[in-house]
Amino acid sequence: MEVTRLTATDAARAARVLGEVRASTLDGRPSKPAPRPAIRESWGRMLQSGIDPDHDFRADLLGRDEVERRRQTSRLRHVLPVLREGLLSLADTAQHIMMVADADARVLWREGSTAVLRKADGHGLGIGADWREETVGTNGVGTPLVSRRAVQVFSAEHFVRALHPWTCTGAPITDPRDGRLLGAVDISGPLETLHPSTLALVDSVAKLAQARLRDLHLTSLEQLRAVAAPVLARLGGRAVAVDRDGWTAAVTGMPYTSRVALPKSLSPGRCWLPALGLCTVEPLPAGWLIRPTAEPAPAPTATHITLDVSHPRRWTVTVAGCAGSWTHELTPRHAELLYLLALHRAGRSASALADDMFGDPARTVTVRAEMSRVRRYLGAFLDHRPYRFTERADVEVLLPETPLDLLPHSVAPGVIRTRGSTPSAPTWAERPPGHERERSNP
Numbered sequence: 001m002e003v004t005r006l007t008a009t010d011a012a013r014a015a016r017v018l019g020e021v022r023a024s025t026l027d028g029r030p031s032k033p034a035p036r037p038a039i040r041e042s043w044g045r046m047l048q049s050g051i052d053p054d055h056d057f058r059a060d061l062l063g064r065d066e067v068e069r070r071r072q073t074s075r076l077r078h079v080l081p082v083l084r085e086g087l088l089s090l091a092d093t094a095q096h097i098m099m100v101a102d103a104d105a106r107v108l109w110r111e112g113s114t115a116v117l118r119k120a121d122g123h124g125l126g127i128g129a130d131w132r133e134e135t136v137g138t139n140g141v142g143t144p145l146v147s148r149r150a151v152q153v154f155s156a157e158h159f160v161r162a163l164h165p166w167t168c169t170g171a172p173i174t175d176p177r178d179g180r181l182l183g184a185v186d187i188s189g190p191l192e193t194l195h196p197s198t199l200a201l202v203d204s205v206a207k208l209a210q211a212r213l214r215d216l217h218l219t220s221l222e223q224l225r226a227v228a229a230p231v232l233a234r235l236g237g238r239a240v241a242v243d244r245d246g247w248t249a250a251v252t253g254m255p256y257t258s259r260v261a262l263p264k265s266l267s268p269g270r271c272w273l274p275a276l277g278l279c280t281v282e283p284l285p286a287g288w289l290i291r292p293t294a295e296p297a298p299a300p301t302a303t304h305i306t307l308d309v310s311h312p313r314r315w316t317v318t319v320a321g322c323a324g325s326w327t328h329e330l331t332p333r334h335a336e337l338l339y340l341l342a343l344h345r346a347g348r349s350a351s352a353l354a355d356d357m358f359g360d361p362a363r364t365v366t367v368r369a370e371m372s373r374v375r376r377y378l379g380a381f382l383d384h385r386p387y388r389f390t391e392r393a394d395v396e397v398l399l400p401e402t403p404l405d406l407l408p409h410s411v412a413p414g415v416i417r418t419r420g421s422t423p424s425a426p427t428w429a430e431r432p433p434g435h436e437r438e439r440s441n442p
Helices: 003-009 011-026 037-049 064-073 075-093 114-121 142-147 198-234 332-343 350-358 364-381 413-419
Strands: 097-102 107-112 151-154 166-174 181-190 239-243 248-252 269-273 277-284 287-292 303-308 316-321 324-329 393-398
Touching: 011 037, 011 151, 037 142, 037 151, 064 107, 075 097, 075 107, 075 181, 075 198, 097 114, 107 114, 114 181, 142 151, 142 166, 142 181, 151 198, 166 198, 181 198, 198 239, 198 248, 198 277, 198 287, 303 332, 316 364, 332 350, 332 364, 332 393, 332 413, 350 364, 350 413
Parallel strands: 303 393
Antiparallel strands: 097 107, 097 181, 151 166, 166 181, 239 248, 239 287, 269 277, 277 287, 303 316, 316 324
C-alpha cells in the first residue's frame, strides 16, 4: 500500500486502514493491504522479541553528564549545522521536531516546533531517551538503525499503540570511512502533518551529512600529512603516519594501505600490530608514527577469534593470541563475509561466497575485492583457495538471542537462510506470558 499517497488526501482514513492491518498482523491473520516491507520486517522482529504492542514502555532518560559525554565523543556533532540547515525549516513549518540520536538510539539533540516539543515530552521523546526498536517498537529512530535505510513510520505502523498519533521519518547516518553506524536523524510530528516528500528529504540530508564527514576526514589527513612528510623524509626504512583511528596519511618504504588496524588503547613504545608485526610507535599531532622493526613475529600458536554479531547494529572481530589481543569494528559487508566463513569452516570458493552474498555466483570480482580488504586486518588468520579461517584459528561466534536479529540489515541469501533455519516467530496472541528467550549458539 502507498501510505504517503493515501495520507496526502485523507490522513484519518489512512490511520484507520493501518490500524486494521496492524490488528490482523498481531492476530496472525493475513491482511489486505499488506504492511509495507520495511514495516513488515520490523513487526516480525517485534513479535519475535516479545514487545508488548499495547504497553507504553520507556527506559529511564540518560543523565545530563552522560548526554554531554556522548555528544562530545560523537562524530555527529560535526554535522549538526548540515542537519539543521536541511531540516529545521521543515520542522518549524510543518509542526515537526528534529531529533538526532547516536548508534544506541539515544536522543542527543532535539529541536523544532515548541508546541510539538511539549507534546513529545509527554511521549518520552526527551533528550537522552532510548528509542531502540527493542525498547519502544517500530519507530523512526530505532528502525532505520536496524534496517540501515531511511524509513517512514505513519500512525499505526508504530508497533506500540501509544505512538499512533505520530508520524516519524528517519534515516541512518554512517561513517563514510568504514560504514560504521554513527546514529540517525529523525523528523517527527502529529500524524496529520505527514508529507510525501519528507522521506526523500530526510534521506538526502543524511547523505549530505555523510559527505560532510568525508570532507572533514580528508582535510584532517591532509593536515597530518603536512606534519608527517618532513619526518618521513628524514627516516630510513619503513614507516607510516596514521591518524588516531589508523587511517593512513603518509607512508615510506612500504606498500600503501588505507588503514592500519590499531588496538583500542595505543601508547608510545613497542607493540605488535596484526598487519605489520612488531612496531615502534611514536606520537604525532592527532596521530601516530609507526615503524615496523626487523625482529621476527612471535611463533604461530593457536589464536582465539571471536566474531560478535549478537547486536543488531554493531559487529566486531576480536583476535587474542600470544602477542596480545585487539578488536576491530566491522562494516556490514565484512560482518556478513566473516559470518559466512565462520559458518563454513571447510571454506568457500569465490563463486560460492558470491552466491551466498548476492545470489549470483558470477560476482567473484566483488567478493575478491572485499576479501582483499578483510585481509588487511585479518590476513594472518585467513587462507584462500578456498577462503577460510586458518586451522590454527579457534573461531567463536556470538549470535543474537533471536534468529531474526542476526545481521538484520542483510539481504545476503546465505544470511537469510540462516535466519530461517528455526521455526518462525509466533504471533502475539500465541506468545505465552513471561516468554523468555534463549541464547543462540553457533
